[in-house]
Amino acid sequence: MSPQLALVDCNNFYVSCERIFRPDLATVPVVVLSNNDGCVVSRSNEAKALGVKMGQPWFECKALAEEHGILALSSNYALYADMSNRVMSILRDFAPRHEVYSIDECFLDLTGLPNVRALSYAMRARVAAWTGMPVCVGIGPTKTLAKLANHVAKKHPRSQGVFNYSALSVAQKDQLLQRIPVEEVWGVGRKLTRRLAEHGVHTVQDLRAAHVPTLRAEFGVVVEKIQRELQEIPCIDLQEIQADRQQIIASRSFGNAVTELPVLQDALSTFVANACTKLRAQNSQAAVIQVFLQTNRFRKELPQYMPSLAVPLPTPTNDSLQVNRWANHLCERMFKPGYQYKKAGVVLSEISPVTHQQGDLLEACVPGHGKLMLALDTLNLRFGRGTVKVSTQGAYSGWQMRQERKSPNYTTCWEDVPVV
DNA sequence: TCTCCGATTAGAC
DNA sequence: CTAACGGTCTAATCGGAGA
Numbered sequence: 062m063s064p065q066l067a068l069v070d071c072n073n074f075y076v077s078c079e080r081i082f083r084p085d086l087a088t089v090p091v092v093v094l095s096n097n098d099g100c101v102v103s104r105s106n107e108a109k110a111l112g113v114k115m116g117q118p119w120f121e122c123k124a125l126a127e128e129h130g131i132l133a134l135s136s137n138y139a140l141y142a143d144m145s146n147r148v149m150s151i152l153r154d155f156a157p158r159h160e161v162y163s164i165d166e167c168f169l170d171l172t173g174l175p176n177v178r179a180l181s182y183a184m185r186a187r188v189a190a191w192t193g194m195p196v197c198v199g200i201g202p203t204k205t206l207a208k209l210a211n212h213v214a215k216k217h218p219r220s221q222g223v224f225n226y227s228a229l230s231v232a233q234k235d236q237l238l239q240r241i242p243v244e245e246v247w248g249v250g251r252k253l254t255r256r257l258a259e260h261g262v263h264t265v266q267d268l269r270a271a272h273v274p275t276l277r278a279e280f281g282v283v284v285e286k287i288q289r290e291l292q293e294i295p296c297i298d299l300q301e302i303q304a305d306r307q308q309i310i311a312s313r314s315f316g317n318a319v320t321e322l323p324v325l326q327d328a329l330s331t332f333v334a335n336a337c338t339k340l341r342a343q344n345s346q347a348a349v350i351q352v353f354l355q356t357n358r359f360r361k362e363l364p365q366y367m368p369s370l371a372v373p374l375p376t377p378t379n380d381s382l383q384v385n386r387w388a389n390h391l392c393e394r395m396f397k398p399g400y401q402y403k404k405a406g407v408v409l410s411e412i413s414p415v416t417h418q419q420g421d422l423l424e425a426c427v428p429g430h431g432k433l434m435l436a437l438d439t440l441n442l443r444f445g446r447g448t449v450k451v452s453t454q455g456a457y458s459g460w461q462m463r464q465e466r467k468s469p470n471y472t473t474c475w476e477d478v479p480v481v
Numbered sequence: 482t483c484t485c486c487g488a489t490t491a492g493a494c
Numbered sequence: 495c496t497a498a499c500g501g502t503c504t505a506a507t508c509g510g511a512g513a
Binding site for chain 2: 074102162163164165166247248249250251252253283
């Protein structure tokens with residue numbers, strides 16, 4: 062039986078989350094900004110039409126925004142994560158197997174199901190009725206073609222939000238792929254687009270029909286897999302269970318530049334807490350910790366300093382207190398006065414499951430704070446992040462990110478539930 | 482010359 | 495008034511060091 066994969070993708074996801082609770086914004090151009098209110102990361106169709114680019118720094122859009130009344134909101138991840146969970150729990154009932162690919166996308170395995178087109182319309186209708194979220198559905202024999210089909214569904218209003226590549230004739234497929242630029246293909250980014258163009262590959266059809274040995278030699282396995290997927294040969298499996306993370310990074314740009322060591326350490330202890338919480342949530346431990354500091358790379362007139370230091374932990378751990386001590390130490394070693402630090406972060410790597418605990422051959426193991434960490438995680442889950450903290454967190458302020466336009470947590474915080 | 486490993490690159494969203 | 499440009503993650507490939 063030939064495989065049928067659907068990719069369901071929410072339209073302008075962050076903006077749509079906001080609009081669901083602000084129906085008055087339905088016709089207003091709206092954008093959602095990245096952390097620190099830095100860049101545009103989601104745009105309503107109206108904002109796109111006005112020329113606001115994906116990833117554009119917000120300060121560059123200010124004049125245009127003022128002129129056309131574009132509303133900008135800070136990102137509200139608690140809201141987006143909760144809305145995502147609601148949408149995904151609806152979608153997964155439509156197929157025996159599924160993969161949550163990102164916060165706003167889900168692959169469904171529809172192989173063998175009758176009338177996938179009608180099924181797709183039913184999905185859209187149910188998600189809209191139960192959550193208010195608009196979604197588009199693309200169907201194809203491989204993940205890459207399902208993605209491409211989704212792109213077609215989004216781009217052409219005539220499709221009514223559903224496009225089935227598998228239903229096309231051979232001639233129709235040729236014609237369609239000839240009209241789509243190669244950069245629309247999943248896995249083909251800016252750099253590859255330029256290099257492919259130098260080899261005369263401009264459209265999806267060009268890539269699908271390219272000379273295999275040449276492609277392989279020039280562009281490696283990655284592009285060869287993409288080509289095969291376009292030729293309807295599956296190379297990318299559905300990942301039903303997501304693997305544990307191999308690396309955990311916690312970092313932020315600061316709202317204001319930081320010049321003092323203790324302020325950096327305050328920020329870093331928050332990053333350590335976040336990273337270790339994630340580590341414990343997947344029942345893992347890290348063997349290496351890395352800390353980095355960065356001045357503002359966009360302020361070329363200021364002295365630049367971007368140090369980074371990694372050390373193996375004496376024994377792999379997920380204990381926030383132990384990791385925090387190392388973070389402080391590394392920060393101290395790198396800190397040089399006279400710089401305006403704009404960003405810092407913690408990287409945990411060499412991650413393994415806690416069941417693989419190996420004692421130290423020569424020295425007694427440092428006793429962890431297992432029970433304390435469990436209590437901390439339980440309390441923070443129950444009463445909200447930051448209910449219980451390490452004492453070095455929050456002593457200083459000024460580094461916290463800017464977030465001046467955040468909407469209420471409509472679905473996850475009682476105080477924020479609007480009173481009708 | 483081969484292998485290993487850390488750093489770099491490219492991509493997604 | 496001025497300055498104001500995100501965060502996390504993976505896989506492949508590159509290039510130097512050591513065997």
